Every structure is written in C-alpha cells, then in structure tokens.
Amino acid sequence: METARPASLASPEAVRVTNPGGSSPFVLTCDHASNFLPPEFGTLGLAAEELSRHIAWDPGALPVARRMAEALDAVLVETCISRLVIDCNRPLDAPDLISAISETTAVPGNAGLTEKQRAARIALSWRPFHDAVEQIVDKRLARGAETRLVSIHSFTPVYKGKSRPWHIGIIHDEDRRLASPLIAALKRLAGVTVGVNEPYSPADRVYFTLERHARSRGLACAMIEIRNDEISDEAGQRKWADLLTGIFSDLGLEEDQKEIRQSAIGHPVQPVN
Template sequence: MDFGTVVHTDTASGAPLALLVCEHASKRVPASLGDMGLSAEALDSHIAWDPGALAVAQQMTAQMSASLVYGGVSRLVYDCNRPPEAAGAMPTKSEDFDIPANVAMSPEERQSRIDNIYTVFSRELSDQIKQSRSSLDLMVTIHSFTPVYHGKPRSVELGLLHGRDDRFAQAMMTTLPSDPPFVTRLNQPYSAADGVAHTLDAQALPNGLLNVMIEIRNDLIQTSDQQAAMASYLVPWITETLAGFQERKTL
C-alpha cells in the first residue's frame, strides 16, 4: 500500500533551540483507502486532523530558532502521537463516528501502517534530535481542540499539557502574562492520562529535552490573521520561559 509522504520537515537555518512537532497536521487519506467509509464532512472535521495547528506551528517556526516536524497523513489512518499498542493509534471509533476502514483492517494492513507511518515519523523525529542535539533544549508539540465536545462547550482556550516531565509546562504557567488574553489551564482539555503525551515521553524525555504540549481551541485559529496572532503570542512566552532554564544552567 502506498501511503505517500507521511512526514515533513522544515529545518532551521541555524542551530535550533527548539523542535516543534505537529503530529495531526494533515487530513490526507491515501487514495488506496478511499474515504475510509466516512463522509466528506467527517474527513474535514477534527476527528481527521487538528485544524489550524500546522499553520500556527509554521508561523512559530518562522519567529523563533526552531525546526518543525509534521505529519502528512490523517490521524484516522495512523495517529503519530500514539504507540502501536494503543487503541487510538488506528481508531475504530472517534468521538461519535465509527471508522469502517479501521474496523475491517487485517493484521497485515495494521502492521503496514505501523511500519510505513508511525516508524517513519518516529525515525524522522529521532534524526532531527540527533542532528541538532548540541543546540536543542526544548520540544513543543502543537495541537488544536474543538470548542464543543460531546455536546458540552469548553471554556478553556489554551491548554498546557505534560507527560512525565512537568518542568516546562509548570514554568510556562508561572510566566503566564498577568492579564492573559486566553483562558489558560494546565492539563486541560486533556492530560497524560488520556494518552496524549506519547511523543513527549518517547522522544523528548529520553533525550533530556524540556518539553510541553500546547492545545489551542480551534475556533481561535481559523484564519491566517488568527494563526499569526496566536504564534506571536506563544513565541515570546515560550522564549521567556526557556531563557529562565538557560540562565539557571549557566549559574
């Protein structure tokens, strides 16, 4: 099965301080999988990707010393923020939608998706970390979430999430602007208990990188102006937080 390009990399022009990651950047379904048994509306919705997240990540990369690795296939085909053994890696149901193509998947097809999507994506992340290890201090994963989930509105607008290493998320909460323009919460609307910290724990933690996952409510990043504004808000905040760690290293 030809999955096409499953991972993309925008490499920093110099030595990057941060590696940005956007696992759910794309809603693309390989032609060999057709529509996966879903409507065009479902394949355009949040169940297939994180709307706005890639554009924000690209804007952030342009504004800071960072490289960016992002996915090239829908998370319905394979969710690159989940290990192969996780039920959500190739979900049979997402929110209120059954995913017929995943229900009917053979063991051989399942292994093919692992080998040709997850393994390729993970290898690229590892390679980028190795190439920039002398300068790299931080990994930031960028995601978006829906304003309404299972019929319930979400008041949180920005979430800072962490896995086993909470240092950077906690430090960002400490350096949060005194009058923040967005309702910001720690470990909302998800937490590591929901299985969302895989990339952080599998890639950043073993390599000694500070790390944080940023979740943005997707109604706040629908337009290019909103995406640019969000990036311009996040970058100085992240940079200030990282500078605090760098200062302590030199003492």
C-alpha cells in the same frame, strides 16, 4: 476553517521536516497536521465533510506551528497523513492507534483490520514520523545543541456535548521545566483562560511523542493545545503564533532559566548558550 485537501494537492510524503538546521533550542512537532488520506484508503467510508472535522486532524495547528518555527528559527516536524489512517501520537499498543470509532463517529475503513494491514499503516506514516523526530534530536544532541521539544495541537470547543472554556491548554507530566514558565506567561495575558493539563493530560495517552523523544532523553518538553475556534482563520493563527513566539523567545532569558531549574524534578538543565 481549513478543509480537506483535494487529490490534486496530494503529497507523497508521510512526514515533512522544515528547517532541520534551526538554531533555536526548540524542536516543534505537529503530530496531527494533515487530513490527507492517500488514494488507497478512499474516504475510509466517511462522508467528505467528515474529513474537515477534528477527527481527521488538528485544524489550525499547522499554520501556527509553521509561523512559530519560522519566527524562532526552529525545526518543525509535521505529519502529512491523517490521523484517521494512524495516530502518530499514540504508542503502538494503544487501542486508539487506529480508531474504528473517533469521538462518536464510526470509521468503517478502520474496522476489522488484519495484522498485515496494521503493519502497513505503521510503516506508511507512524514509523517515518518518529524516525524523523529521532534523527533530528540525535543529531542535535551529538553536536551539543540545547534541545527542548514542543508539540502543537488544537482541540474542539465542545467534546461529546461538553463545552471547553480554555483558550489554550498546556499539557505536562511531573517534569515542569518548560511547562511552568510557559503557563505563568500565558496566565499573565488578559482575557486568556489557560488550562493546565486540560482538556487532556498524559493520563489520556496524548503525551506519547514527547515521552518517546524528550522524556526518554531527559529533555524539557511541553504540549500546547489551542482551541480550534481561536485559530480557524489566518488572523487567529497569526495572533496565537505571535503570542507564543514572544513567550518562547523570552524563555531564553536567565530569569526564566532560574524558574525552569527550580521546577525541574530530577532532571539537570543544560545552561542556555
């Protein structure tokens, strides 16, 4: 499993955009890509080993997203600061935007923040991430490029003592244009247990990035959650990235477009070029 980055590898960036001119219709985001804490936050009062846990990031998600982006020639937008500082996949009024307790772990450095401190964190990480996604999407739409948003996440095998049997979950709301064919393709894989709106659903407030940048524009979107023990090493990351790349490549076929159109609810679908 990946571990926290040492200070010598600290990145001054809050957000990183890879392949902004990608030809793929897919724009990938990795909202919890990093466990990096800028030096001014110290460890937020946590022991160093806590920073390698899921409370700080989505372990394994970024290598999968990067491999997919390269193979698909897709844009990738990733966060470079831990969600312990601020969760970029939450609305600004969410109670867990800056968590004083993450899962069951108290985060002392997040307790009792002033409005000024909260505003500084928004400006540091949340705003740059969403500005970057917005600019990418706006530029693509301005030039008439078909655009579908997919966010890549990972989840823990056990959460608050409850085991999670799914190897991968697809999260979606009532717009199933992308989720339906993706779920169907995954369910055809032998030995793979697929969660549909598991282990999370939009009701859990985990769909914010897609709501803000895709649903608001009528763009097809879906959220992918991979159980993090499946992608804890390079072999697992390669396996899932390659499986998903193959499925996403096939979604460009006309027969899959028919399925996307049939599952759309109130949203016109642009034809594939």
